[in-house]
Amino acid sequence: MYEFVPKAQLRDVTLRDGLQLTGKLLDVDRKLQVARGLLKAGVPALEIGSMARGDLVPPMANTLEVIGELSAEELERCWVWVATPRHVEKAAAAGARNFQYCFSASDSHNEANIGRTTEASLAAMPDAVQISQSVGGQIELCIATSFTCPFEGQVPQERVLAIANDERATGTSDIVICDTLGQAVPAQVSSLVSRVAAESPARRIVFHGHDTWGLGVANTLAAITAGATMVDGSLGGLGGCPFAPGASGNTSSEDILFATRPDWFTPDTLAGMVEISEKLLAELGEPMRSKTVQGARSSQSGHSAGSTPAARAFEWVI
Template sequence: MTYSFAPQSILRDVTLRDGLQLTGKMLPTARKLEIARGLLDLGVPELEIGSMARPDLVPPMANTLEVIGELTTDELARCWVWVATPRHVEKAAAAGARNFQYCFSASESHNRANIGRSTDDSLAAMPAAIDIARAVGGRIQLCIATSFTCPFEGAVAADRVLALANDPRADGADGADDIVLADTLGQAVPAQVAALVARVRSESPHRRIVFHGHDTWGLGVANTLAAIGAGANVVDGSLGGLGGCPFAPGASGNTASEDIVFATRPDWLTPATLTALVDIATPMLAELGEPNRSRTAEGSRSEAHAFEWVRPANGH
């Protein structure tokens, strides 16, 4: 039986960046490439494959440039790299990256903890980052972390996020291609997510809206669906709900990619594809010593085999 759900959105799987960065363990380059290619081959539209953060501060990201260097041009066209400075963009571009997620925080305290500078300093450097990305024919996103709450300052006003979204250093004809609204701590609720996404869509320059959610308080899928309903074009998730920000006390795993696609039923998803997705996640999580937080992965192992999304009776 086929399903057609509307509105549709694109999944960006962030396992190899946000998913890994809190684990404290670095997967070898070959293993990261195996996971990335497995996801791309299944039809996952976009991936985050790493970060240019300092390897002494975020050790699991230390081999990001090696991963970029091993991927093909076609593969890299579907992959994003986290950056926070023009120099980050320059180094990633030299390795072959063409899609850059330029990130800073809506809250000053978190930006200083995460990036080591003020939000305005990060924003002031963005035009140079955009120029470098454009020089290699690349795309760049404006990613606003702590768009809803900050671990140090509490609630973040929507007007603050809109001011950053509309800042001339990030918008305009030569501005960011996308805007990422990040519920960094997973503390937002669906009505709040829908309201902010709708405001950004109506009150800021037209571009793709990406919602980046976490499942800390159990509302990851609900918030993702609310974002899609309000106009988000892309939604982030990680395999098994892995992830979190090492500089945000209280942050935990991302919304599980498996749960997002089961809820949204993108065209590339079939019962066999879902089983394969779970089978990519399971050994990876075991290697990392991390639990599988995906409810869909758990449900797929049900004994109710009349439900087509349950893995075959002879499955593992």
């Protein structure tokens, strides 16, 4: 089997970024079923919810209940989106230990998404870090709109680097570079991730991409080559930011895995993930955007109706 080097871990964000634009609240048991199915399949990390207000982002309303039902062992592989120290405190009390502290590089998007300026979010970060450390947890510096903002346009790399180097982010385990709108191209991703790796404190680099313009997988591979060691994806390409006009689905987890081929990802694993993905998207009334899933279902591709299907020589065909 071909091996993609360098390697990166997948973090599946279906239960947070994937669900938040659908407007539909899945009950706790259904969320747990999805989370445990993915963990059992071998997905290294999950984003299981957000501390955003339920009246503003209804699909996240039962996040604390989901956290409370997961075991400590399961929670070691799960991340929760937070935007304030109080968010960290509440999630930690429920049992969470991995926190993604997120705000935008652009003030306009941060005001729309979180209700405060970027500076205000940065100013509160030391308290968020302290709370996470007090429970033995880890916290990420997550920079949304790292490439473009729906209100301000292009975001200068220097803006992102200034945040990455801000002393108030000291103590963060990772830095997440987000192509929130999916408007970046591989050269931009490679350039910014390379600069973050070379010009900011040493920590794990995570890339979060969207597939709005069809470059989700290409951008993810560019990020990995440039130094990212964790990348985000969502089942079937589900997702998008409700406060970012023009943003569509996340890069498909299945597509990222098919492109990178981690050791644990086999044709049988893909088949199991496709089953989870198809059932969930059908339940939500959402389209299947994953090209890998479409390809895996194409055993009769190229044959006329009623003809004998092609021999399934390609092991990834389901």
